[in-house]
Amino acid sequence: MKKIKKIFAACMATLIAGATLGSMSALSSSAAILGDVNNDGKLDVSDVVTLNKFLAGEGVLSNYNVADTNANGIIDGVDATILMAFLVHEINRLPHTTG
Known part of the structure; x- marks a missing residue:
């Protein structure tokens, strides 16, 4: 649990600081990519922002x-x-998944 809290704190610090992470290219434009929450074909910090906005309603x-x-x-x-x-x-x- 401490590790998850530490990761979460690092995530928030990254978002607040406005740091930009490199993006990962999509392997296939037709297949849904796990984690590509904003559906732009790549995984990057904007997917985390989109997911957090959804969770905040x-x-x-x-x-x-x-x-x-x-x-x-x-x-x-x-x-x-x-x-x-x-x-x-x-x-x-x-x-x-754990376990």
Whole structure:
């Protein structure tokens, strides 16, 4: 749990500081990419922002399946934390499941 809190704090610091992360190119333009919450064909910090806006009730998701980064059927803050951890290479694959 401490590690998740630490990752979340790093995510928020990154967003507040306005740092820009490199984006990852889409492997296929026709397939949905897990984590591509804003549906622009790449994974970057804007996907985390879009997901956080949705969770705050300030936005909508066009595809709920790509937002469920831990494949538990629930879209929540854990998914945003996992997505940011993936972007900063703390984890190396999505979906990220424990156990």
